[in-house]
Amino acid sequence: MEHIPEINIEELLETHRFLQATFNGIRDQIMVVDSDYRIKEVNESFVKRLGKPRHEIVGKYCYRLLHDMDKPCDMPNHPCPVQETLKTGKFCEVLHTHLEGREASYYRVTTYPVLDDQGAVTHVIEIARDITRRKKAEDQVYSMQRLASLGELAAGVAHELNNPVGIILGFANLLMGKTEPGSKEYEMVKIIERQGLNCKRIVESLLSFASRYPEKIEYSADVNVNLERMIFIVENILVSKKISLERNLAEDLPKVRGDPGHLQQVFMNLITNAVAAMEGGGVLTISTRLNEPDDRVKILFSDTGHGIKKEHRDRIFDPFFTTREVGEGSGLGLSVSYGIVTRYGGTITFETLVEEEDRERKGTTFTVSLPVVPSESKPR
Ligand SMILES: Nc1ncnc2c1ncn2[C@@H]1O[C@H](COP(=O)(O)OP(=O)(O)O)[C@@H](O)[C@H]1O
Ligand SMILES: [Mg+2]
Known part of the structure; x- marks a missing residue:
């Protein structure tokens, strides 16, 4: 008689419980869908974020449940990574922005394929992580860095312009001494001087933005x-x-x-x-x-x-x-x-x-x- 190996139910249950606890222990929101976009499994984080009981989630089409659509989503600003992974069999990552009132929240959504023996995609695992706080902190740093590098550029331009403007003003002054006040030529030189002074003011403003004046702490x-x-x-x-x-x-x-x-x-x-x-x-x-x-x-x-x-x-x-x-x-x-x-x-x-x-x-x-x-x- 053939020997049938004994199945230890207790051990299997223990493994199942362990895997379930691991799955639910992950704070990212996880959803597993089959190749028809039907939701097979979700973890607790996902259930919490959706605010619906579990039985109203599992078995539903993800496009219907999450985006209220009749067929797989096709939104230009909201690319669907599940579709991409189903098509390519490769992992995919996108950044999704959700607007709730005036507040924006950001999710990094990553999808991985589950393959059968032939290498065909049978399921897709989607993992979404709320990265709002990090994104906002990064944006702030970025905005400060951007102003700093704009300052560098402004200072460079201003320094380059400083000399020529000084020379223009110098010669305008000289010419003014050589022309008759009230004459046409005198008025023209006056215009050169006025516009030169305008340039000088802009150059000074740029230097001021770039904080290139020596700091006088005693003020x-x-x-x-x-x-x-x-x-x-x-x-x-x-x-x-x-x-x-x-x-x-x-x-x-x-x-x-x-x-x-x-x-x-x-x-x-x-x-x-x-x-x-x-x-x-x-x-x-x-x-x-x-x-x-x-x-x-x-x-x-x-x-x-x-x-x-x-x-x-x-x-x-x-x-x-x-x-x-x-x-x-x-x-x-x-x-x-x-x-x-x-x-x-x-x-x-x-x-x-x-x-x-x-x-x-x-x-x-x-x-x-x-x-x-x-x-x-x-x-x-
Ligand atoms: N109190 C304000 N209310 C509304 N918009 C403002 C205010 N202050 C600044 N802005 C906006 O910021 C822009 C830049 O301001 P500023 O650097 O002073 O340049 P400018 O006043 O020459 O446009 C303004 O053109 C305006 O659109
Ligand atoms: Mg202004």
């Missing part, structure tokens, strides 16, 4: 005094544009690092931008306060204007980026302000909402944060 400035000076200059313009001003200036602020002239320039740039965003009038709120935990003074410029569109948000600090009509904006205001503020160890950030996002709260707030100058009287 210190009184934030409120310098803000008031700028407010004094724009007050009449605000009235004529139907913009009301709210001041929220904290008293007894310590001095901050920074050359007063430079800081005035930053304040003026931010105020001008806010005014430009409120075409039909609005409210400009300027606040200052001391943030004790990190010894910084925060200066907030809040407007009720049109806000900054999503597709522009990554670029507003880039030199020459502007949404204004030709001749109306240079696109240098924010990049210069960025250069100045970071030179003194500060930061400049913004929050913004456009009408489509929130009708009631649309507008933009720029926050400048500058380190306090240590006062001499402070005990060491």
